[in-house]
Amino acid sequence: MFEIVFLGTGGSIPTERRNLPAIAVRFQGKIFLFDAGEDVQRQYVKAKLGLNHPLYIFISHIHGDHVIGLPGLLLRMALLGRLRPLQIFGSEELIKYVKAIQDSIGLATTFEANVYGIPSDFVFEDDGIKVRAFPVDHRGPALGFELTYERKRGKFHPERALALGIPKGPLWHQLASGHSIELEGRVVTPDEVAEPPPRPLKIVYSGDTRPCDTLRDASRGADVLICEAMYASDKADLAAERGHMTARQAAEIARDAEVRHLFLTHYSPRYEMEDGEPILQEARSIFPNTVLARDLMRVRLSRTDFAIESPPHQ
Template sequence: MLRVIFLGTGGSLPTPERNPAAIMINREGELLLFDCGEGTQQQMMRAKTGMKSLSSIFITHFHADHILGIPGLIQTMSFQGRTEPLKIYGPHHVHEFARILSALGYYKLRFEIDAVDLEPGDVVKRDGYSIHALKTHHSVPSIGYALIEDERVGRFNRERAIELGVPPGPLFSKLHRGEQVEVKGRIILPEEVVGEPRPGRKIVYSGDTRPCQEVLEASRDADLLIHDATLANDQQEWALESMHSTAEEAARLAKEANVSRLILTHISARYSENAEPLLTEAKKVFGNVTIAQDLLETEVVLRDEIGASQK
């Protein structure tokens, strides 16, 4: 399972329709939170994500609309009896930020906050996947993130194995694990019955940024790109000044990177009642694009499973 839940999709200011930035990724039951704007814990309750399995928070930058939800969230988890440490990753100064969090509200947390500074190019290795920090171009120090699953072993060719005289059972498993086996005096090699390694899934989250080469390169062939699309083309000058992206610019980057799907987020309050202008501009460039709405959930499916379902 690799599910993305959009808890907050607004830009800078909350609106009745959109909370500030927060994106949850549920990977095989482990919860990862990317940014945590005001009201995120209530959105988690509405989405029924739970909090117990939240292992890490990844901050893109320290603008208020991306971090103000953290104090309330960590105190709620403490009230609920959490004792496991919580990892908070972010740009330089995340240690100082974590120290301030722990001192807020005359309340001592029951768990430790483990703050980790990240620089562009740093990689957080986890079981079965890794999180890559990307350089982004915003008005303050900022980073984006790419979640990249480990490469998977190739498909096992059962028919070919039987043709080679391998009996179904434990020897199949050994071959699939990359071990050679002996059958009636003959050595059977894994590459004779196991296909080419298969890629895992890749999700890229730009955070707030101008379109940039670093996000483009990280997004190549991604299954899902979540990109800043704060403004429409008629606000191009303000996009340049505030160092955000327009919907069309995000779509052009997605097209060049050959991503499978683009979801636009960080939508300005200008479009709180109607984001259709952003979608229209993006669709002129890139077809498989969606404007994120609060509490939108989407599953990221393995590419070979998509192909199999279409046969």
């Protein structure tokens, strides 16, 4: 079961109700954090994410609204005695940024915090989880991320193995590991005793971007697309000029890529008064399965389940 926790859904400027971009994806005790907008540390605590879990941080680009919370989060973890190393992935500029903070305010951590400059086709893999970066079309270098979880093999059925006369032991192990075996002159293949691998689960995060093919391709068939939607269509020119998307454009990508669920985030404070309704309605007219992300909203996702837990309205 995946859990997506929106820690910040604002764009550019935090508002009373929304922090700046940060999305945590929790899976099997590990946390994958995408962007670290201002005050992510308090949101992290409010969301009860815990400060000592295995943590991998992916930064989409070096704009202030996506990185200003990073030093605070590291500082908090250090003050509270985190010992477990963590890894941070982003651009070469991110390395300079973290180093400048460390040098200027003497930020020392109680744990190893390695920052890696990554290419735009970077792939991170860990125990069935794959996070693939892809370039997007913003102002300056910027990345989106595609997180997939894939099981290489389907469920093994001992009763099928027994029915074929295969004795329990090393032969079962070979079949369960995906290898054919030979028994009394007959070859038994893994698909005779195991189900096919389940479909991969996929979560895609756009970062900041204009509509682009790389995002559309990465989103193909995704369970969840988390997409920026800075403006409504009446500000389409502004969106293009500033390297952002309209809600309509986000919804078109979701529709074209046949995603299951679209979550809109990073929408402008100008829609705050109307509670984001213009953004949401515009997107839903094209892609009905659209949700407006809110701070501290949680999404639980597996191959069979999908549930949204919304925080009480503030």
